[in-house]
Amino acid sequence: MTEQLTWSTEQRNPDTMAIDTLPSEGIVELVVAADAGVAAAVAAQTAHIAAAVDLAVAALSAGGRIHYVGAGTSGRLGVLDAVELYPTYRAGDETVVAHLAGGLDAMMRAAEGAEDDVDAGAALVDDAGDHDLFVGIAASGRTPFVRGALEAARARGLATVLVANNPAAPIAEFADVAVLVDTGPEVVTGSTRMKAATAQKMVLNTFSTATMIRLGRTYENLMxxxxxxxAKLEKRMVKLVVQAAGVDEALAERLVSEAGDLRVAVIAALSGAEVVQARAAAEQFGPDPQRLGDPSGIRAAVAALQG
Known part of the structure; x- marks a missing residue:
C-alpha cells in the first residue's frame, strides 16, 4: 500500500461508490449523511483543542502573535478565521495573522504548487516574535509549506499546533499539540474541501473563540x-448594552455614544455610574485570562463602582 492510500481522506468511501448514478436528492442525502459525523469527530479532540487554546492564551498574554499557516482550502480557512476576529473581538493582525501558500492572491485563484514550497513556509518564522505561536492547518498532515513553518518554529523554540485530518499526520512530530480530526474518506475521493474542511472550520472557530473568551473579549456570552x-454593528452595540444590563434602548444608545467603547458602556450601564467613572474602572480592571469567572474584568469593575 502506498503512503497516499494510508491517508483516510484519500481512501474511497464505500457508501458513495455509485453516487454518480443518483438523482439530485440522492446525492444530497449522501453528502448530508457524511457530514453528520463531523461534529463527533471534532468533539473527540476536545482535550487537544483546549490544550491549543492554553498555548494561544500564553502566547498572546506574553505579547506574541498567533500565525495560521496553510495551503489551499486549509489556508483559506485560516485567513477566514483570522480576518473575522477584528470586527467581533477587536483582534487584528497584531494578534492573529494568516499565511496562505501562494499569497493572498491564492484566496481567489488556486495556487496548488505553492503548497510544496518548504522554504517559503520556513521563511515565515524569520520575523516571528519570541512568544509567537504557529498553527499549521493541513488535511493530509504532510503539506510541505506547513511542515517548513512548524519545523522552523520548533527549531526556534516557539510553540506549535497542527490541525489535520490524518490520525497518522507525518508532521505532527513538529507540533506541541496535534489536533487530528479523523473525518475519514470524503464523499468524492480526496476532495478535502468537504468533510475535512468542515472539521477544520469547526476546530478553528472553537480555538479562536475560546481564546478570545479566555482573554476577556466577552462579558458572559456577549461580545x-x-x-x-x-450600521448593523452600530445597532448591535446598543443592543448588547441592553442585553447586558437590561436598560432601555435610549440610555444604551447614549452610553455607547458617550463612551465610544462598548466595554465602558456596559460597565456604566451595569453600575449606574457616569461614563468617566466607568472608563476609569475599565482601565483599573482590565481583561485578565487568569481571572476565571470574570476574565473581562467587567464584574470586578462594576463591583468596585457599586462598592
Whole structure:
C-alpha cells in the first residue's frame, strides 16, 4: 500500500461508490449523511483543542502573535478565521495573522504548487516574535509549506499546533499539540474541501473563540469588543448594552455614544455610574485570562463602582 492510500481522506468511501448514478436528492442525502459525523469527530479532540487554546492564551498574554499557516482550502480557512476576529473581538493582525501558500492572491485563484514550497513556509518564522505561536492547518498532515513553518518554529523554540485530518499526520512530530480530526474518506475521493474542511472550520472557530473568551473579549456570552464597522454593528452595540444590563434602548444608545467603547458602556450601564467613572474602572480592571469567572474584568469593575 502506498503512503497516499494510508491517508483516510484519500481512501474511497464505500457508501458513495455509485453516487454518480443518483438523482439530485440522492446525492444530497449522501453528502448530508457524511457530514453528520463531523461534529463527533471534532468533539473527540476536545482535550487537544483546549490544550491549543492554553498555548494561544500564553502566547498572546506574553505579547506574541498567533500565525495560521496553510495551503489551499486549509489556508483559506485560516485567513477566514483570522480576518473575522477584528470586527467581533477587536483582534487584528497584531494578534492573529494568516499565511496562505501562494499569497493572498491564492484566496481567489488556486495556487496548488505553492503548497510544496518548504522554504517559503520556513521563511515565515524569520520575523516571528519570541512568544509567537504557529498553527499549521493541513488535511493530509504532510503539506510541505506547513511542515517548513512548524519545523522552523520548533527549531526556534516557539510553540506549535497542527490541525489535520490524518490520525497518522507525518508532521505532527513538529507540533506541541496535534489536533487530528479523523473525518475519514470524503464523499468524492480526496476532495478535502468537504468533510475535512468542515472539521477544520469547526476546530478553528472553537480555538479562536475560546481564546478570545479566555482573554476577556466577552462579558458572559456577549461580545463587548465589537468594532462598529457598519450600521448593523452600530445597532448591535446598543443592543448588547441592553442585553447586558437590561436598560432601555435610549440610555444604551447614549452610553455607547458617550463612551465610544462598548466595554465602558456596559460597565456604566451595569453600575449606574457616569461614563468617566466607568472608563476609569475599565482601565483599573482590565481583561485578565487568569481571572476565571470574570476574565473581562467587567464584574470586578462594576463591583468596585457599586462598592
Amino acid at each position: 463587548v469588543n465589537v468594532v462598529a464597522t457598519n
